[in-house]
Amino acid sequence: MSAVRSLRKLGRAALLGPSPRHALPDAIEHVAKAHRAHHPGADLDILRRAYVLAEYSHRGQTRKSGEPYITHPLAVTLILAELGAETTTLTASLLHDTVEDTDVTLEQVRAEFGEEVGYLVDGVTKLEKVDYGAAAEPETFRKMLVATGNDVRVMSIKLADRLHNMRTLGVMRPEKQARIARVTRDVLIPLAERLGVQALKTELEDLVFAVLHPEEYARTRELIRDHNAGADPLAEIAESVRAVLREADIAAEVLIRPRHFLSVHRARAKRGELGPCDFGRLLILVAENADCYAVLGELHTCFTPMMSEFKDFIAVPKFNLYQSLHTAVADTAGRVAEVLVRTRRMHRVAEAGVIALGDPHRTSGAPHADPVGEAAAADDGRADPTRPGWLERLLEWQSHAPDPDTFWAELRDDLAQDREITVFCTDPGGPGRTAALHLPAGATCVDAAYARYGAAGHALVGARVDGRLAALGTVLRDGDSLQLLMAPEGTSGPSPQWLEHARTPTARIAIRTWLDACAEDGGPAEGERTEGTGGEARTAPPAATRASLHPPAAAAAASAAEPDAPGRAVQPRDRSAAVVGLPGALVRLARCCTPVPPDAVVGFAVRGGAVTVHRKGCPTVARMTAAGRETVTVRWQDSGAGCRVTLHAESLSRPHLLADLTEAIAAEGAAVVSAEVEPPREHRVRHTYTLWLEDAGELPRLMRAMREVPGVYDVVRATRTQP
Structure with missing residues (x-):
């Protein structure tokens, strides 16, 4: 009822007309008083001029309630003034409906009040339904959010505007009330939460609750009414807390903070029947950050703490600038009270959010600079707390939304995502290229790729999380x-399964756009098929995953090769690539480890006077040495002779990987004798290549080149385990 009486008083003042020139009109005395409380030195003349123009331009217009229309911009401006908004915001708030509903033009506003005020008024001005039809509402919000990206005061005015409209929604038809309440619930309340304006958010939640769930609202109202009829046990606990803090010589203000209607309803749904201490929380306000922890120490020493309820949002602030210590303690009677501990600066930011930060374009040292806002920005660690990460992401993806x-x-x-995480993304290009990505809770590797690279995120083929290979759908922490x-x-490109992993609009819109373009082009090329393994897209040949390639050099090597088991790489005899201390001995390179220069090698004499050469790290060497077999000294000679080697390429599944690897191999001058690709397992695939190198000394460079192929995370020499 107090809000209605205030509106009627403002309406009567508006009907009396403007006061004499240069005098502050009676109708804005409430606004001026609230504004002076936060900004004692503010120049009120611009507010007077804005009110005079607004009152004149809206004269003769009435609201659905029958009140003069000027009562609405006055009430919106009062809401903002009480939250501590600076003068420019209040000026724009008084004028916010003039361009939309009167003959005043945006050019007139800019000429009279400056570019900033003009920008704010333009930002909250709705698009015409005549021009946009059913798209007017979403496109208006899109326009408003883009404007908010440059100046968050646009959204501050919109939130206050919606709050006053919700307060006076009762004069609307029920179906229109419900429609407005749903948009408020789905869009405006989450925006108020993200901008940290809790004072507006909680009242909006209660007003929406009353419209959309009238029966639950009525039951909750009765519960609160019955509770308020008796003595509040929190008052007794609060007095005990005051005594403890006085004895500890900690200056603090201890208040009882009642839960709002929706909070009571949620608590009842979660806990069942509510106890007498569940209808509110204790709020303890102190001067400095250190005092918060001193209070916490006393509470946990003199009362019984409920450690499961402890949260430190001072050391780790929420993404909407919120800071407080949360705890719960039980007194000697076993009554449990939830407690919030914060400084007075934290309290102002918690209530007013970005409104407490003032002008986002203000430089330090500017007139009427807001030290509270500057401190909040510095403590949060962001270069610009008025343009947070979630807003940056929203502005990015909305530009790609097709309709x-x-x-x-x-x-x-x-x-609907109400929590944010930060992950640290390192580019594969090398050290020193780490970016902090701010993502909504529940985001996956797919979301991170599009947040980091935009549309180029299509090329994602795999990810490592904390050094370990991870599926693309892995939820990040x-x-x-x-x-x-x-x-x-x-x-490479995404598959439809990626939509199941994507949590952010940036990723979903980019994926859908790519898939739609593929559908228009007729899908994958003829002779190829697109396969998805755990949500990964890859294009593979329709035939078996085994290939045998015989370029001239490979054919020559094959002709000199010994017969071996089907499908296995064969190893030729090589009488000039190694020499031993046994003159005339036949040298054979072991097939189990395929040694090549400059490997450290060791030999074993075998039947027929031959010597088999192994790499020193080969498991066969350890087994034969343990069995008492004597080794033969072996060294490489500089003959420049070619060699045959088998390599395993461990990689993540993606299209065209086989082609890219063979291209990299060919670029290093090696010939592919055979290639085998195993079926993918959990996003991973192994390629086995038997290669002929004209110069064995080129093998390390070849392996490096193969590792540099995107998707390949390791290349190793083949080592066959002997039975």
């Missing part, structure tokens, strides 16, 4: 170290 319906649906989904493995641009 209003997609934008509207994705906006609601995006805003706060603080994870991430490395994204990318294919060359244009060689």
Whole structure:
């Protein structure tokens, strides 16, 4: 009722007309008083001029309630003034409906009040339904969010505007009330939460609760009414806390903070029947950060702490700038009270959020600079706390939303994510290229790829999380170290399964756009098939995954090779590549480890006077030495002779990997004798290549070149385990 009486008083003042020139009109005395409380030195003349223009331009207009229309911009401005908004915001708030609903033009506003005020008024001005039809509402919000990206005061005015409209929603038809309440619930309340404006958010939640769930609201109202009829046990606990803090010589203000309607309803749904201490929380306000922890120490010493309820949002602030210590303690009677501990600066930021930060374009030292806002920005560690990470992401993906319906649906989904994580993404290119990615809770490696690279995220083929290979759908946790493995641009792309992994609109819109383009082009090329392994896309030949290639050099090597088991790489005899201390001995390179220069090698004499040469690290060497076999000294000679070697390439499944690897091998001058690709397992695939090198000394460089192929995470020499 107090809000209604205040509106009627403002309405009567508006009907009396403006006061004499240069005098502050009576109708804005409430606004001026609230504004002076936060900004004692503010110049009120611009507010007077804004009110005079607004009152004149809206004169003769009435609201659905019958009140003069000017009562609405006055009430919106009062809401903002009480939250500590600076003068420019209040000026724009008084004028926020003039361009939309009167003959005043945006050019007039800019000429009279400056570019900043003009920008804010333009930002909250709705798009015409005549021009946009059913798309007017989503496109208006899109326009408003883009404007908010440059100046968050646009959204501050919109939130206050919606709060006053929700307060006076009762004069609307029930179906219109429900429609407005749903948009408020799905869009405006999450925005208020993300911008940290808790004072507006909690009241909006209660007003929406009353409209959309009238029966539950009525039951909750009765519960609160019955509770308020008796003595509040929190008052007794609060007095005990005050006594403890006085004895500890800690200056603190201890208040009882009642839960709002929706909070009571949620607590009842979670806990069942509520106890007498469940209808509110204790709020303890102190001067400095250190005092918060001193209070916490006393509470946990003199009362019984409920450690499961402890949260430190001072050391780790929420993504909306919120800071407080949360705990719960039980007194000697076993009554449990939830407690919030914060400084007075933290309290102001918790209530007013970005409104407490003032002008986002203000430089330090500017007139009426807001030290509270500057401290909040510095403590949060962001270069610009008025343009947080979630807003950056929203502005990015909305520019790619192809139509209003997609934008509207994705906006609601995006805003439903109410927590943010930070992961540290290191580019494969080398050290010193680490970026902090701010993502919504529940984001996956797919989301990280599109957040990091935009549309180039299509090339994602794998990821390492904290050094371990991870599936693309792996849900990331706060603080994870991430490395994204990318294919060359244009060689890979997402599959429909990626949509199951994507949590962010940035990723979903990019994936859908790519898939739609593929559908228009007729899908994968003829002779190829697109396969998905755990959500990964890859294009593979339709035939078996085994290939045998015989370029001239490979054919020559094959002709000199010994017969071996089917499908196995064969190893030729080589009488000039190694020499031993046995003159005339026949030298044979072991097939189990395929040694080549400059490997450290050792030999074993075998029947027929031959010597078999193994790499020193070969398991066969350890087994034969343990069995008492004597070794033969072996060394390589500089003959420049070619050799045959078998390599395993461990990689992540992606399209065209076989072609890229063989191209890299050919570029190093090696010939592929045979290639075998095993079926993928958990996103991973092994390629086995038998190669002929004209110069064995080129093997290390060849292996490095293969490792540099995107998707390949290791290349090793083949070692066959002997029975």
